[in-house]
Amino acid sequence: MPQEPATQTTAETAEADLAAEGLKPDDGRYSAFAPLRQPIFRAVWIASLASNFGGLVQMVGAAWLMTSLSNSPDMVALVQASTALPVMLFSLAAGAIADNYDRRRILLTAQGFMLAVSIMLAVFAWHGLLSPWLLLTFTFLLGCGNALNNPAWQSSVGDMVPRPEVPAAVTLNSVAFNIARSVGPAIGGAIVAAFGAVAAFVVNAFSYIGLIVVLARWQPPRVERVLPRETFLLAMGAGLRYVAMSPNIRAVILRAFLFGFGGIVGLALMPLVARDLVRGGPLTYGILLGAFGAGAVAGAFVSARLRRRFSTETLVRLTFLTYAAAALVVGLSPTMWLTMPALAAGGACWVLALSTFNSTVQLSAPRWVVGRALALYQMAAFGGMAAGSWAWGWFTLHSGPAGGLIAAAVALVFGAAVGLRYQLPPLEALNLDPLGRWRKPEVAVDIEPRSGPVFVTIEWRIRQEDVVEFLKAMEERRRIRRRDGARHWSLLRDLTDAELWIERYDSPTWVEYVRQAQRVTQADAEIGDRVRDLHIGPEPPVVHRMVERQTGALPRELLRATRQAQASP
Missing domain, CATH: 1.20.1250.20 (MFS general substrate transporter like domains)
Structure with a gap:
């Protein structure tokens, strides 16, 4: 089965340890430096600090080299733009990749890619083969590596430290960058002045090695993926x-x-x-x-x-x-x-x-x-x-x-x-x-993951005096359902039975319905509990799950079930 990073790794254990010690987020000992107590975060933080230095040294070298390759101020300005543009273009795609694949492997891929590009840039510069547009191509590729790296890196913070320490960890990452920004450009200028732009590119290439080694040694616990990737x-x-x-x-x-x-x-x-x-x-x-x-x-x-x-x-x-x-x-x-x-x-x-x-x-x-x-x-x-x-x-x-x-x-x-x-x-x-209350229902018909659309109805019985509160709760429930992937959500009231309300929505396929149902979180439980407290009918409420069927050509699973029934003695 495909594997993915655990949603709660060392962070969960550390959070439990802190709770056992009586520490809270507002405790004086729970300081801005608390994340550095986590060995993996500390190692990654130090390695990323070195990498930030290398990146800023590289930018100084690229900008200075462009002044000798072109007299156009626009070309010099494009050095910065070519690095930032991929972040705008590819961040959402990189975020989708980070959420669906092993974040550690994504980080290693991004860092390895940027190392290879930096080495090629240094080689081309050493042999005098760079033109203005070729230099911009290299800086754009480095920006692409950053665009792939950033969502996986930022979302991995929650896998390295307890959730209450996330703000401090994010701030420490900002510290690392700003420490590098305070002295990195000056160091880069000195390197370029003494040894040329090629030396700046070589320094940047070496700066990736430490982070790659740290990430390669990190072995977060892995859990089995229950559903196929989106x-x-x-x-x-x-x-x-x-x-x-x-x-x-x-x-x-x-x-x-x-x-x-x-x-x-x-x-x-x-x-x-x-x-x-x-x-x-x-x-x-x-x-x-x-x-x-x-x-x-x-x-x-x-x-x-x-x-x-x-x-x-x-x-x-x-x-x-x-x-x-x-x-x-x-x-x-x-x-x-x-x-x-x-x-x-x-x-x-x-x-x-x-x-x-x-x-x-x-x-x-x-x-x-x-x-x-x-x-x-x-x-x-x-x-x-x-x-x-x-x-x-x-x-x-x-x-x-x-x-x-x-x-x-x-x-x-x-x-x-x-x-x-x-x-x-x-x-x-x-x-x-995840809330974890939902259980996959037993089905009486043959259904495949791609079967659909799947329609769901839930019957609620509500007293007249509770209707206003029920409608307020269902408005929030509607937002949660749609947020997690439900389509065409609606709330219906029976014309012949004033207490009967029908919640209705659909999902494009069976696997998407299962995925949506499993996305409800512990924080969402309050709304569901509030609606159930207002319900006066059978407990749990009556739920109907139905798959749409066409009246023309028979679906493949229905044909298979029919043949099996005919073949039975």
Whole structure:
């Protein structure tokens, strides 16, 4: 039988150990560094830190090499765009792959692919065979590797640490990247200056080896897959449907887009801030970039304390407003000594907001769909950043860097105000394990996994005085059914029996019906229990499962059953 990663691995054991020790998410000992107690997370974190350094060194080398291959500023800018574009194009597909296959193998495949591309890039550069478009092809391929890697990597965090530690683990991953971003470009510049771009490509190639070794040694428990994998298009559709029918995740995606749209101004306009507002040069730009990265690291270190003090929505609003104030200060400041602390504050807000969004998505999606949910969140955040980069560049063209920063500050204030209508849920670990109450029914007819469509009706008997409460509960039940894959859900009332209500929906095939029924989580049980408490009929309610049959040509399974009956003595 096909195998897949266990939904609860060492994380489940560690969570039980913490509970036995009396530790809770708000316990002082349950700190921002708690995930590093997990050996696999600690090893992967250290290896990914080295890989982040290599990636940033590679980007410096590629950008510098492009300046010698082409005089066009557009070609230089395309180095960054060619790396980010695959994330926008392929994230959802990569999320579907991450949810349907062994995430560890996906990570190894992605890292091995990027290692091979990096080696080829170094070889081509060493022999002087690179043209501008060939260099962009290599950077695009590296971006494709990142697009495949990211959903599997982010969704694997929940397999490495207990669910209450997911926010801290996500923040530590942000720390790793921002530590690398604080010093990586400077190191990359020194390497390129001393040894050339080829050396930067070689360093990046070596940086993948440690992470590949760690992932190869990781042996998470494996469980047998009960149902066949979803087809590729069905898996992407299921991810889109789940997010569309999940208000918590929709709110995160909207706010992530708005924060990316406004927040990217700090990075997008930083070269112009260094050159035009504080009258500096390349060294000034590096110092400002380091200030932003140092602020991000500091923000990560205080994140656990802030999450204990503020609700998720309050914390996110504060990041929007603080970043807006920082953008105003940077836009109006003529001196480095005022600009640097403002950028540091912006960096802290950057990591606090994005790690909170990421954690909320992970804690709001069950394991079967978490890769796709994270992919859609990532597409929204990157889409906001891309749109914001263009918008603030347009404002800067017409009103200078100060005008672009002030416009972004206004957009960030708007993003905070949107929270009045679309609030983020509390950052808590909902129990999203499968409910496990559903049992595959005994069937009296021969049915195959692809047989269908399958129609389901459930008979509820409800007192007249309970109708209003019943309808409210069924509205939530409708959302859960449709979110998990049910089609054409409807609620019918018998005209001759006022107490009789019929819940009706269908699935395209028998296997899709089984899949949908098994997706109900422990957190969904409250709605089902509420409806059953209102039910006054037989317990459990009468359920009819029916498969549609055509009146023309007989289905193959019916023909087979008929022949078997005729062959019987």
